[in-house]
Amino acid sequence: MKGYNHSCMGESHKTTGKPCQDSSLYLFDEETGTHIAIVCDGHGGNRYFRSDRGSRLLVEVTRDTILEFVRGNPAELFSAPVLVQAGPGDHPEGYGIQDAALTRLFTSIIFRWQEGIEQDARLDPLSPEELQGVKPEHVKDFQEGRELEKAYGSTLMAYFQARGYWVAFHIGDGHCVMFSDDGRIFEPVPWDERCFLNSTTSICDRDALAGFRYAWQGGGAGPFAVFLGSDGVDDSFGDGERLHAFYLGILRSLVEEGEEVTKRSLAEALPGISARGSHDDMSVSFVYDEKGLDEKTRMFAMKQLSEMREELEAAGKDIEALESKRNALSASYSKLQESIEEKEKANDGIIGRIARIRKLIRCGEEECSRLDEKRKAWESSKPTLDRQGEKMRIELKYATNDLERARATESGIISRIESLEGFLGIRQGESEEGPATGPHEQDDGCSQL
Amino acid sequence: MPVFNEPMPRRTMVLFFLVDASSSMEGGKIGAVNDAIRNVLPMVNDISVNNNDAEIRVAVLKFSSGVEWVYSEPKLASDFEWLDIQAAGLTDMGEACRELSRKLSRSAFMKSEGGFFAPAVILLSDGHPTDDFAAGLNSLKRNKWFMKGIRVAIAIGNDADKDALAQFCLDKEGVFDVHDIESLRKVIRLVALTTSQIGSTSATTADTTKQGQVIAAVKQGIENNKPSSVEEGKLEPAEPKKDNWTDWD
CATH class of the missing domain: 3.60.40.10 (PPM-type phosphatase domain)
Structure with a gap:
């Protein structure tokens, strides 16, 4: 020793x-x-x-x-x-x-x-x-x-x-x-x-x-x-x-x-x-x-070498496992990124639709405003028109009455003419000079002889 | 002999943040916590890179209605991408203690080829535990890593349960009290950098523990650049500071 x-x-x-x-x-x-x-x-x-x-x-x-x-x-x-x-x-x-x-x-x-x-x-x-x-x-x-x-x-x-x-x-x-x-x-x-x-x-x-x-x-x-x-x-x-x-x-x-x-x-x-x-x-x-220093030291060195080889092998497996984990994570990450991108695109579409709908809403609102203006204009003009209408209705009534009265007058005149012509032996609608053309008879080219 | 000159792995120091993510933290408080920790991580990385003694790894446990690690294992500060913590739910601080104890083990977070320095744990909370905190803390107190580690707490506002935080630190001097956003950000930064610096270096000749050194250094840092409303180691201020959590931008 x-x-x-x-x-x-x-x-x-x-x-x-x-x-x-x-x-x-x-x-x-x-x-x-x-x-x-x-x-x-x-x-x-x-x-x-x-x-x-x-x-x-x-x-x-x-x-x-x-x-x-x-x-x-x-x-x-x-x-x-x-x-x-x-x-x-x-x-x-x-x-x-x-x-x-x-x-x-x-x-x-x-x-x-x-x-x-x-x-x-x-x-x-x-x-x-x-x-x-x-x-x-x-x-x-x-x-x-x-x-x-x-x-x-x-x-x-x-x-x-x-x-x-x-x-x-x-x-x-x-x-x-x-x-x-x-x-x-x-x-x-x-x-x-x-x-x-x-x-x-x-x-x-x-x-x-x-x-x-x-x-x-x-x-x-x-x-x-x-x-x-x-x-x-x-x-x-x-x-x-x-x-x-x-x-x-x-x-x-x-x-x-x-x-x-x-x-x-x-x-x-x-x-x-x-x-x-x-x-x-x-x-x-x-x-x-x-x-036996040489022999025993070599025995321990061999054992250490063997352990280190096992360690190396274990390290290799660790590396494989870590690479596998990293690859899996990388794939998951890429998938997630793709999913995020897809959702981002979908979200962009939604944003576009929202914008379009908002624009439609805006246009609709503008149209509504215009129509409302018309409505207001109509509502403001309606009394005048109502009054005009009433006036026209009254005038129409008067005109109708006038027309009826004119027609009655005309009927009376015709009646008296017919009476006179009957008395005078003149055929109805015929004048002394020839057949008479009544005011309400159209000349259709087919004159009565 | 080359066999005596092989490179040696550095030891590891794990810096734990235990973050209260209950609903009362919502808004400015959790925003300040997120902002401060995100910004301090590159500085922690600088300490780690320029330190011959140990590399620093970071682990973050958020607790509200239940607990969750931000990452499943401690990460180098350079690798740690901060994900904002959202606040909602209760304050399961007891479960946070139990979960920390489970991970402070050679079969969990404390496995490293080069060995470890004692961990540093920073607890941030603005409220009272809503679960069985005493049982959780008792479990943690049986953990040797925790008992040898650096323990610091930041009490956010007057509603924070400073007694519970002092029990967690096993030292009321380890509780730092903040009342506004700016102070919260500054103290998180100061505490994180101090614990990283002291926790990741070989023991000095001083008789004080690393915990004691951190507390003294943080107090000194606060004194040198005193935020508007920070009190260290005072559990019962004569007049509670007025909280202001509304000026977050």
Whole structure:
């Protein structure tokens, strides 16, 4: 087994002037044959102004306590060839002795860390400069000797692989990623749901012991590789496939470029990743089995390639589905546009008809007006005409009467003529000189002889 | 090593607008809301484009008699074509809380390759909830995204239920009170830009939360360019400002 660790200052610290608050370690202890990887992420808020010291101290006490643990506990205690996992506050059934041993380990880490920070504060008391920017209520706590742990607050993630077993434990955020011999990539330590966005559990919590969670397994040669990354790393890559791909990239680099180039490249790359990603401090610590490095890395790379091909295929299907959706939408849109155009045309026709009808109505109204004028003219002229009519009727009556009277006169005259002619023996209508032509007898060319 | 220099996706910050579209908003109020959000989206996009930390996506939930997302997923501000919201119906603010909680989940709106910043939620309302607001809010309070997010409310006029809005923000200082169209437009713009700016950047060293930073910045912005009738963080003004919603043009 081999390993490496590196921590670098986050991009955002360049502007704030804060030091790198992460600390990390990789150590191989020849005496016990133990590989240890540790990452501690000191908190960033103003209240945690000595978190760089706190994380460094936590790395140191964790290293020492792990080594004592390995020396003090027989490997057989952790020889069960099963993966045992415990979330925060969990106590796995059937593994009470191991749980008690690990609880003592965590208690010891907390105790020693607290001793360490108290000593640090005695040797270098908190200064007014350090307390600038800290909320007044927290300043009061510090000045009255309370909550000193907060000034040094940090997360802790550790993995150690002793002869015959391995243990991983964690309080806070960041991720521990394991590449197993059988080709699986997973996080052995259960997640703590309280670690969310920028909230995290911490060694400085009052109930820090209840925040520890762990995993262990015995009976084998251990995993192929284990990577511990602070939240600056997983905030850059996410906590899924991209993070795994980054760690696989480290393994690939070890295969292709060798150990020294990889260490140098990683150390050079982390600040750039911080600048392009989380802007946070970055820490990586890892152990790997150099035996079969090439073969196992290729196995994971092949698996990743296969997954990426599946991803590509899925992306192709997504594209097809999206194209289909877009085409369907485009067709619907065109249809709707056509429908709108048709309705627009129909509407134009309606508008034209309305205009024509309105024009007809207008013409009708104008005709009505003209007729009304005529009506009014008629109604105004009617009395005159009525009067004229009455006058004419009277005149007609008079004329009729006159005519009747004239006819009566004429009849009387004719009667007297006839009487005279009868007396004179003159044929009717004949004069002494010849036949007489009566005033009312027409000369039709057929004279009586 | 090229493997260490691959481009990384930016994280995402979702800016939520929860818009009261009840009938009392009809006319000048909803017109001002439509106008202000439409005009602020390009500015939000500028913040998103010029931000190395996160891209900003926008989601709009309108609530009246029921709730409806304007789009079925958060959109980049540059892609967001604003469709005017019409006002009609009741004020189902409780259901709006429940619906927001449903979408504040990794299986819904909060899925992104590059991860997320906490969301920012801006609630705009001019009235009292007409449904079970308390139950809806309780559901929302169990949502970690909401509890870690930035929450700001704009109380439109004297009839707005400022107590309910303060409960929504979990902080009465997060409620900004407006009484006329011009103030409404200005405050929407100020709040949207401030939350976008602060919400989409990596946490600073300050001890105050992003919520606290937004409230302080909005107050400062209002102070610098005080609209005629804006009051921040005052739930019970001595004399309520006179509303004027008639000068919309």
